[in-house]
Amino acid sequence: MTWAARAFAEDGIDPRAARIVAHATESGRTLATGESLTGGALVSGLVDVPGASRCVVGGAVCYSLAAKTRLLGVDADVLAATGAVTAEVAAAMARGALRAYDADLAVSTTGVAGPGPDERGIGQGTVFVALADAAWGTVDVRELHLVGDRAEVRRQTVDAGLALFDEALAQVRDDGRS
Template identity: 55%
Template sequence: MEVDELLGELRRRGATLATAESLTGGRLAARITTVPGASRTFLGGVVAYASDAKQHLLGVPAGLVARHGVVSAECARAMAEGARAALGATWAVSTTGVAGPDEQEGKPVGTVFVGVAGPTGTTVVALELVGDREAVQERTCREAVSALGARLHGEEPGLR
């Protein structure tokens, strides 16, 4: 699904969207806002690159970070739920993982988690991507759009 199609579907449903980004550093929000009329659906996003920012801006519990790390399904879930609550959105999408060039928390480059929080709960998609830093970030953005599109069409991708 393309971003314009996703925003059109959200608009038809009267739904809103928020983002919580780490490894994509705002690329997802930038991609969304290139679509004319995005402001009818997109409420905003939080770029929480550092662990402290995830905790303070998105409400990711310190204990969760200590137990599972920020490169985890649990963190992606908490980030998406935190963005949805903070911005009052119908849906929120989060991105966290390792874009490179080095591993993080013992996880290799390309380890990515995308969270999708909505009215019926939260799902997380685990990805193992290949490529350089830019390729991992760009592919993560595409996968995030795809994951939300799947949820809107009744599919449940990823981990529960």
């Protein structure tokens, strides 16, 4: 079920975001985002949750290539050669958000929301989300091919970002990492 279709509590808070904030707070983990096509919607969904300030340390909206380089440290030569919609760029954005905010977990989003393909011909709905984990020194990148209009692609990308946080925090609980 997509982020847009999932039932929200009466207070308008996404139940998954509430669970993520609760689990991050309980485990002492801090969260950050590095967002492009979602334009801050991922971090916004998290900070809608009361008490999010105990675990959410920040979110960078880096829509332009220059901002991705300046704020998240994505290699400008890589961006010039490949554009922003690649697994390598998503991984670099997640690592950059991790560093920028000194967070434990960071999720990045990059892709083509549409309408239509981007200037390189990458199709609408092509998205990469990545999660960087400071404790493990790893980055998990997922390529998505989403269907829908611009708003729906963005909503589904937020949902995918929340899923990455949720999975990582579930692993923390399952592994007993503190």
